[in-house]
Amino acid sequence: MELLMNKQALANALQLVSKAVAVRTPKQVLMGILLEVHPDELVATAYNLELAIQTRVPADEETGLQVRQTGAIVLPARYFGEIVRKLPDTQIHMRVDANYMTEISAESVEFHLHGIDAEEFPELPNFIGYESMHIPAHTLGRLIESTVFAAATSEVRPALTGVSITSDATQLTFVATDGLRLAQHRVAHPDLPERHVVIPAKSLSELSKILPEDDSPVEMVLTPSHGLFVLGSTRFYTRLLEGSYPDTSRLIPRSARTQVVLPGDAFLQAIDRAALIARDKDNHMVRLEVEGDTLTVTSHSPEVGNVSETLHALRKEGEDLQIAFNGRYVIEAVRALDAAEIAIRFNGANQAFVIERSGDPSMLQLISPILWRS
Amino acid sequence: MELLMNKQALANALQLVSKAVAVRTPKQVLMGILLEVHPDELVATAYNLELAIQTRVPADEETGLQVRQTGAIVLPARYFGEIVRKLPDTQIHMRVDANYMTEISAESVEFHLHGIDAEEFPELPNFIGYESMHIPAHTLGRLIESTVFAAATSEVRPALTGVSITSDATQLTFVATDGLRLAQHRVAHPDLPERHVVIPAKSLSELSKILPEDDSPVEMVLTPSHGLFVLGSTRFYTRLLEGSYPDTSRLIPRSARTQVVLPGDAFLQAIDRAALIARDKDNHMVRLEVEGDTLTVTSHSPEVGNVSETLHALRKEGEDLQIAFNGRYVIEAVRALDAAEIAIRFNGANQAFVIERSGDPSMLQLISPILWRS
Structure with missing residues (x-):
């Protein structure tokens, strides 16, 4: 794997995915960021098994991305992110040599960072064959903000640590409750597929941080085990919570x-x-x-x-x-x-x-x- | 004690002195702010026995201070500061009634806060009869910033947790060292009294936060046990460190x-x-x-x-x-x-x-x- 790209484009991509990096785990690969280099784009992914963030950087004039050799590597997020941030604001050269040692250089600065075989990085959940729905980013942001704080923080009833999301032919409803208070927000939305899922409140909080403030459409796909939110060139994956959510409507x-x-x-x-x-x-x-x-x-x-x-x-x-x-x-x-x-x-x-x-x-x-x- | 004054003037005074409030101590009075009301001014003081900050608010149009009855009270800093900050931005009425219960009101809001007898507040150190020197605020700020970080944080050699200050007929010198590095900053200054003191680095860090960025004169008075810095209507007191400071010049x-x-x-x-x-x-x-x-x-x-x-x-x-x-x-x-x-x-x-x-x-x-x- 070998590429050239602008420092700022790489720094932005790493910052975006860094929220999904595992903080403390015996599995070192989960504390890393997966870089996959294809002929015309770089894909950066972080995945802590609860949520994943993946973003694609195209090879164009703005990003300065030039692919010299395709390939993949996992680099420790903590060091990689800071190294890139501290590099001069110019063109960066990256090259993976034998034993996953990765050279990251700019001007007269040359870092070598121990990487991990990309084969060890966990597979992302699969959403093929599931129907998607579309919702404006700003609306999704308000649905999250107005409910997520009311979710339980104690794990006594795990389902209550999530936000219940229900869609049907006419509306989309977010509900969160910790047993002492409840927040509900409902928006009219025609023609949604019928779904009922519970998404961890922590995941939704992270999602809300990367949602744009405008009305650009967010694609949402729900399977029985996972949720996917697509925002332009960024994909946000989250595990769903198991266990039944209480019927809150009669409260x-x-x-x-x-x-x-x-x-x-x-x-x-x-x-x-x-x-x-x-x-x-x-x-x-x-x-x-x-x-x-x-x-x-x-x-x-x-x-x-x-x-x-x-x-x-x-x-x-x-x-x-x-x-x-x-x-x-x-x-x-x-x-x-x-x-x-x-x-x-x-x-x-x-x-x-x-x-x-x-x-x-x-x-x-x-x-x-x-x-x-x- | 009874007064009227503008919320912002009171909030500013409390914020200024709050850095000298004791954070944790069995002596409750040290976690309070002393308010003394004189016919034409309010004096606010905090003193944690290491350092003290005292500021005077004059009765004038800008502060809105109107004294109805002189007196003094000590109020718990943690609550008093937040109460004032959260009051409507208008005229505040304060009145101390029997048993040191203090009414703090604005518009239709009325707080009652348990105060402490001002007699219990410790006396500030005395500087009467000591010669003072004057130094521009900006110069003093640079002297502190360029040395204070090099002081020791470990208490093994207590004197090294301070900054050594030496003045003589020609110059003023600040030195700090933790034994592995040393910072020294010297400014030419004619006609200073001869002094050699060691001021706790923590005190100087706090002082530098309230120094104005300009060249307004700061009056500095040193006794064998304490230092005083006068900045306009604010007085900053600090204990000195005992024990001899090493002769660093030959290093x-x-x-x-x-x-x-x-x-x-x-x-x-x-x-x-x-x-x-x-x-x-x-x-x-x-x-x-x-x-x-x-x-x-x-x-x-x-x-x-x-x-x-x-x-x-x-x-x-x-x-x-x-x-x-x-x-x-x-x-x-x-x-x-x-x-x-x-x-x-x-x-x-x-x-x-x-x-x-x-x-x-x-x-x-x-x-x-x-x-x-x-």
Whole structure:
């Protein structure tokens, strides 16, 4: 294997795939980046068995890629990435010689790096024969952001560490829950194949980092065991989670005994201030009292002190109430909704409550209260 | 104690002093910020017994400070700082009531925070009757930056964890050494009082963060036990280190068997690349070979690979040589010099070598070689 290419093109490709490099494992090859050189492109791949990122660099004027000899090698990601970053910003020459020793040189700098036989690199999952669907990158990004934080971090119920994705003829739904709160986001989308999968939340977080902010189409392919997302010349593979995901639809209350509409920012800031006093408590307990159209947010810590703040609802329907909740959950929920106006639907102090964008039921956050004696 | 003031003015004062708050200590009062309210100013102080920062906020239009009742209180820094940061950006009202409970309110937000009796706050060191000297902030900043990194981090020889500062009728000299490398920076300064003190490197690092980038004068006062730096309305106090500092002047070789002058950036990058391969070794060993006016920088790791790079000296005098050193030390030394051209003076493979700005002996970096068989 031998090639010439611009330093920046190689550095960009390595940075892109580096998120899928295994951090600590006895299998050294998983801590490496696979480079495959074809007559007209370089393919860089990292695969930690949970997720894989693969990107293709074409031989053209912009990348400066010139292939002298095809071939493949696995190089230790930690060193390879830093070596390329620290090289002069000019043309790089790479050549693999006997015993997988790889020369990486530019100007008067010459590195030799021990590589690993490309045959040892694991095979990527196969998606041949599976139907694909297309979704704009920006929409996919919002679906992930607005749900992924609500997935469980504990491994007690493994399926809950993922985000449940359901598609059918009319819509695409993302749901995540850790058992105490739930985030759901649904977009209308005609003609999707029917699928129900659970993708590890960690994988989706990494995917969201490399999604472009625009509406370029992302191709999504789901098999019974794996998911594939194709973004231009980059392919993102993830393992799916096994085990059944709970039917969350019946957790969501349809009616409300109290409904308030609030400015999203003012409510977020009030909860953020109250959670500050409550942060040393395990459950970040914040209390909310709705009386007429006045909301009073309070929290109290015997060691630190207390805080109280009043807000006025833009609209209020139904009965007054007092409720307590984990302030951090509410902060994350309201941030995810990212709305000028939010609507909160309560069903008494001991029932889960729903936070939505006012007038927009496509996104929904459900939070369990903390039980307390008034 | 009761006052009104602008949120931003209070937040700025708290941020400034917060670096001197104790992080973990059984003495709660040291984790607090002392507020003293006088008829025409607010004084905020933090003091962890090693260093203290005190700043004065005048009652004027810009700060919005209006004193309703003088007094003093100590508030827990961790909560107080965040509370103020999270308040609406408007006028803040503070009032201390019975039992040191402190109300901090703005608009419809009202915090109550448990305070501590100001009588419990330790007294700051006294500088009355000591002569002061004045030095431009930018000069003091450069003196610190170019030496402080070379101080020892191990407490085996406590004096070496500080920077030695010597002043006399003609000059001011900063020296730091950890026993393997030494940094010295000297500026001409007429009419300074004669002093020799050792200031903890940690204190100087904190001081350099709050020094303005300009040439405003900093007043410096040294007693046998403490140092004081006055920057406008802010006072920075530090404990001095006890124990004698070694006489480092005779460590510095006056002559050279080999001298090379190099472009600073190119040399820095070459050592940085070589240190990358050597980084997993305890001593970051980089080898340098000078042959004619050609320098070859190499490093080698049995597990990772190797690197080699050639540079050309702008000027070279004296004999050829091969030498090995800790690449990280050389990187820090060359960065501290921050010079377009550097001069290196060697006295054979087994003697410490000197790196200076070419043509400027005011700053000097001395580094011990690593002994190896060629």
